[in-house]
Amino acid sequence: MDTIEKVFEVIKSSSEPINAGKITEQLGIDRKEVDKAMKKLKDEGRIESPKRCYWAAK
Numbered sequence: 001m002d003t004i005e006k007v008f009e010v011i012k013s014s015s016e017p018i019n020a021g022k023i024t025e026q027l028g029i030d031r032k033e034v035d036k037a038m039k040k041l042k043d044e045g046r047i048e049s050p051k052r053c054y055w056a057a058k
Contacts, residue, residue, distance in 0.1 A: 003029065007037040008057065011047055017054035 041047045047055045
């Protein structure tokens with residue numbers, strides 16, 4: 001599973017919107033990689049930001 005799918009799984013499995021810092025902690029990968037994956041997911045329309053800096057699956 002690539003980084004994008006790992007990040008999406010964490011976001012999808014979270015019971016509430018989650019920020020990039022928490023995703024980084026859970027996956028143990030570099031923050032820059034998480035940010036890149038989240039940008040791609042956002043561009044694809046798979047995640048949304050219900051409040052500033054927090055993300056949820058659509």
